[in-house]
Amino acid sequence: MEQYCKSTCINSATSKSSKECKDKKHTICVVWKVNGFCDSDFYGDDIRDEYCKETCHRC
Template sequence: MKANCQKTCRLCPAGGTATTASPGSGSCSDVATNCAANYGLCDNASYRDLMTQKCAKTCNRCSGSGGNTCVDSNKNCATWVQNQFCTNTFYTTDQRRQYCAKSCNLC
């Protein structure tokens, strides 16, 4: 999907057009210059899509880049795991990977 449907999946860079970079090529980066200052918005529901588009690297949304370590981006993962977050079909694999990749053993 990242290679063939970037526009539909909102994965295009700031210009809004698809790139020709291949998946896992290490091309994932931050487009905006204020990503570090706005890190707290990465998991805010109102800003998630925007932060994913503009601050993919800072928000740890680069898949297949090889440079990222397996981490949990949410401090509540231990509790969520106890409440079946990792196995409940209500949540998608992408949601599990985004918030609790390490705790859900998705890396």
């Protein structure tokens, strides 16, 4: 459900404070996003959350 209604659904991934919504690999996340990291089916949401949750709009 999160995939289709992120902006209207409230869950643990989206309700975290902005302090917790930081990229672990900030300098590379922009490049990864351009290359499809945030939208690719190859990577799971857990991986996106771990490394680039702010850039991928996961929180």
